[in-house]
Amino acid sequence: MATIKDVARKAGVTVTTVSRVMNNRGYLSQETREKVRNAMEELHYKPNAIARSLFAKRSGIIGLILPSLRHPFFAELAGFIEHFAHIYSYKLLICDSNLDAVREKEFVDLLKSNQVDALIMGSHTLDVKEFAGLHYPIVTFDRIIEGLPYVYSDNYQGGIFAAQALLHAGCHHVAHICGNLQLDLLSNDRTKAFLQVMNDHGINPIVVQTETNVFDYAHYEEMIYPLLKMHADLDGIFATSDLLAAYVVRACYEMNIRVPQDIKVIGYDDVYLSELLVPQLTTIHQPVREMAEMAVRIAIHGEDEKFQQDNIFPVRLVHRATC
Amino acid sequence: MATIKDVARKAGVTVTTVSRVMNNRGYLSQETREKVRNAMEELHYKPNAIARSLFAKRSGIIGLILPSLRHPFFAELAGFIEHFAHIYSYKLLICDSNLDAVREKEFVDLLKSNQVDALIMGSHTLDVKEFAGLHYPIVTFDRIIEGLPYVYSDNYQGGIFAAQALLHAGCHHVAHICGNLQLDLLSNDRTKAFLQVMNDHGINPIVVQTETNVFDYAHYEEMIYPLLKMHADLDGIFATSDLLAAYVVRACYEMNIRVPQDIKVIGYDDVYLSELLVPQLTTIHQPVREMAEMAVRIAIHGEDEKFQQDNIFPVRLVHRATC
DNA sequence: TCTTGTATGTCAACCGGTTGACATACAAGA
DNA sequence: TCTTGTATGTCAACCGGTTGACATACAAGA
Numbered sequence: 001m002a003t004i005k006d007v008a009r010k011a012g013v014t015v016t017t018v019s020r021v022m023n024n025r026g027y028l029s030q031e032t033r034e035k036v037r038n039a040m041e042e043l044h045y046k047p048n049a050i051a052r053s054l055f056a057k058r059s060g061i062i063g064l065i066l067p068s069l070r071h072p073f074f075a076e077l078a079g080f081i082e083h084f085a086h087i088y089s090y091k092l093l094i095c096d097s098n099l100d101a102v103r104e105k106e107f108v109d110l111l112k113s114n115q116v117d118a119l120i121m122g123s124h125t126l127d128v129k130e131f132a133g134l135h136y137p138i139v140t141f142d143r144i145i146e147g148l149p150y151v152y153s154d155n156y157q158g159g160i161f162a163a164q165a166l167l168h169a170g171c172h173h174v175a176h177i178c179g180n181l182q183l184d185l186l187s188n189d190r191t192k193a194f195l196q197v198m199n200d201h202g203i204n205p206i207v208v209q210t211e212t213n214v215f216d217y218a219h220y221e222e223m224i225y226p227l228l229k230m231h232a233d234l235d236g237i238f239a240t241s242d243l244l245a246a247y248v249v250r251a252c253y254e255m256n257i258r259v260p261q262d263i264k265v266i267g268y269d270d271v272y273l274s275e276l277l278v279p280q281l282t283t284i285h286q287p288v289r290e291m292a293e294m295a296v297r298i299a300i301h302g303e304d305e306k307f308q309q310d311n312i313f314p315v316r317l318v319h320r321a322t323c
Numbered sequence: 324m325a326t327i328k329d330v331a332r333k334a335g336v337t338v339t340t341v342s343r344v345m346n347n348r349g350y351l352s353q354e355t356r357e358k359v360r361n362a363m364e365e366l367h368y369k370p371n372a373i374a375r376s377l378f379a380k381r382s383g384i385i386g387l388i389l390p391s392l393r394h395p396f397f398a399e400l401a402g403f404i405e406h407f408a409h410i411y412s413y414k415l416l417i418c419d420s421n422l423d424a425v426r427e428k429e430f431v432d433l434l435k436s437n438q439v440d441a442l443i444m445g446s447h448t449l450d451v452k453e454f455a456g457l458h459y460p461i462v463t464f465d466r467i468i469e470g471l472p473y474v475y476s477d478n479y480q481g482g483i484f485a486a487q488a489l490l491h492a493g494c495h496h497v498a499h500i501c502g503n504l505q506l507d508l509l510s511n512d513r514t515k516a517f518l519q520v521m522n523d524h525g526i527n528p529i530v531v532q533t534e535t536n537v538f539d540y541a542h543y544e545e546m547i548y549p550l551l552k553m554h555a556d557l558d559g560i561f562a563t564s565d566l567l568a569a570y571v572v573r574a575c576y577e578m579n580i581r582v583p584q585d586i587k588v589i590g591y592d593d594v595y596l597s598e599l600l601v602p603q604l605t606t607i608h609q610p611v612r613e614m615a616e617m618a619v620r621i622a623i624h625g626e627d628e629k630f631q632q633d634n635i636f637p638v639r640l641v642h643r644a645t646c
Numbered sequence: 647t648c649t650t651g652t653a654t655g656t657c658a659a660c661c662g663g664t665t666g667a668c669a670t671a672c673a674a675g676a
Numbered sequence: 677t678c679t680t681g682t683a684t685g686t687c688a689a690c691c692g693g694t695t696g697a698c699a700t701a702c703a704a705g706a
Binding site: 326327328338339342343345346348370371372373374375376377378379 | 661662663664665
Binding site for chain 1: 651652653654655656657660661662663
């Protein structure tokens with residue numbers, strides 16, 4: 001590949017002049033600019049971003065660690081983060097931890113080695129103390145880590161909305177399906193709020209959690225079928241993702257339980273999936289797009305400190321056909 | 324951040340010795356190794372991957388350009404590619420072209436500047452000649468570009484399977500929904516084969532294409548509702564992605580058309596979505612996992628030339644509930 | 647005449663690593 | 677005694693850019 005030296009030779013100038021043309025510094029005649037530009041084009045020259053990064057001590061790359069790219073919520077989140085990163089002229093290095101703490105730690109180190117300018121953490125299997133040594137800009141999604149800014153939506157309110165919707169629809173025998181509560185996530189507030197409201201109304205929901213380190217969709221089925229079988233009197237289910245809710249809806253269909261006539265179902269996230277299902281899913285909307293933009297902006301301008309640590313976004317109930 | 328010089332100073336050796344410890348070259352006593360290791364740990368030292376890349380002329384990064392991260396097929400593909408890249412100790416830089424030729428070109432240049440060791444192209448809005456200047460390892464997904472290796476599944480056979488399934492189910496009035504055929508993709512063979520088989524049986528399907536530069540799901544609805552309304556006699560639809568098929572199934576439900584009793588539906592890809600729908604989607608399975616692995620292996624070992632240019636994978640019909 | 651702005655060039659240092667050449671020193675085996 | 681292997685160190689060059697200091701030269705305006 002052509003280097004700056006090849007360009008300089010071809011254009012009959014020094015590398016300093018070529019560098020000046022590229023960076024628009026110092027005095028340059030139009031003629032020199034053109035000579036250099038022509039040489040660059042003829043050689044298909046692209047400046048080596050690695051060499052530039054080394055000198056500039058910034059790579060223009062944001063790292064993103066997610067628990068799963070296949071999960072529709074995170075796929076959507078990744079899509080938006082990529083979108084905004086590109087708008088702000090940053091590249092994105094995406095890592096899929098698959099909810100594995102070892103891989104997650106590897107990725108954190110890897111991204112540090114690769115001099116990413118900032119890190120957005122959407123996967124949280126690591127202990128908080130693993131982040132003690134690293135002081136570079138990290139934004140956290142849905143989790144509080146001492147001293148780092150975090151972006152999340154109003155999970156507590158989401159739980160309240162879900163509970164109210166089920167109560168309003170007349171449910172009395174309610175189940176709640178959620179991710180593993182041992183992971184120290186802010187989304188656990190959905191569960192907390194939901195149970196609180198239900199308890200206030202004298203209802204004690206059955207709670208089912210996924211296993212800790214699993215994003216395995218077969219496992220979802222192994223949870224849901226027994227739940228429905230053992231509790232024939234259930235008339236309402238709140239699942240903490242649209243994906244989980246979709247599995248619930250399908251299981252109901254396979255078991256000839258009608259949704260919403262026999263069981264009401266509420267999901268969470270409001271990803272494209274919720275509109276796509278039959279029947280369309282009633283769910284709690286998270287403003288993913290806005291959250292993604294905020295995460296990117298904090299990642300980029302984190303040092304300027306004009307951002308708050310606590311970045312909460314409102315949720316809302318989206319009424320569709322399952323509740 | 325600590326550099327190799329800081330480590331050398333702390334350990335009381337020269338940078339050469341530190342470098343030797345890290346790369347395990349030359350003679351080193353156990354004692355020296357430990358001194359250096361300790362210094363590295365105390366300083367939380369991580370070697371600067373950028374500096375290494377510059378010297379090594381390889382970055383350990385594979386670039387991946389996709390038309391959409393939100394589309395379930397590409398999300399799944401990206402997930403698997405990330406998985407295998409990590410297994411082979413490569414990082415992944417993902418770019419989402421959003422089916423925009425300008426962005427796609429920008430990304431190709433960007434990845435070249437960033438010295439990615441190889442590029443996997445899954446988005447194809449660019450003209451073939453844009454790739455003329457670049458001679459670095461590129462693997463192509465679902466498209467032939469002169470001189471580059473490509474990975475794809477047997478689209479032609481997939482089209483045949485779909486046609487045969489609909490014919491076998493007794494369909495006579497058939498529609499076909501596909502991506503825009505102007506994009507020069509191998510997946511167009513699905514359409515070609517499908518129409519061929521249908522024509523051989525005296526059936527002339529209605530063909531509906533998405534617009535060129537759009538991955539907009541609202542647009543899907545604008546295509547599908549009129550199709551169903553204007554052709555009340557349709558009894559079979561072949562959609563070239565599970566996502567499209569899901570929109571068809573939902574539209575049928577909303578219009579009180581029963582699937583599969585009134586209309587049979589066949590999708591394509593066999594992503595998790597197809598199992599999730601109600602009713603579960605009959606579809607053509609693409610071995611995404613295997614295709615992803617092949618793409619990564621070619622990307623990495625491309626120069627060794629032990630791989631063929633033409634890498635075709637078999638498809639199969641997966642019988643579920645919609646046909 | 648002096649100063650300032652414009653237009654280039656040379657040179658060297660730097661970013662943070664890696665590597666080859668060469669030197670020194672010691673122990674052990676042929 | 678000579679050779680070889682082990683254990684370190686110094687030095688310089690390199691990867692491909694960027695940047696500051698300094699030099700030269702010319703034109704124009706004060």
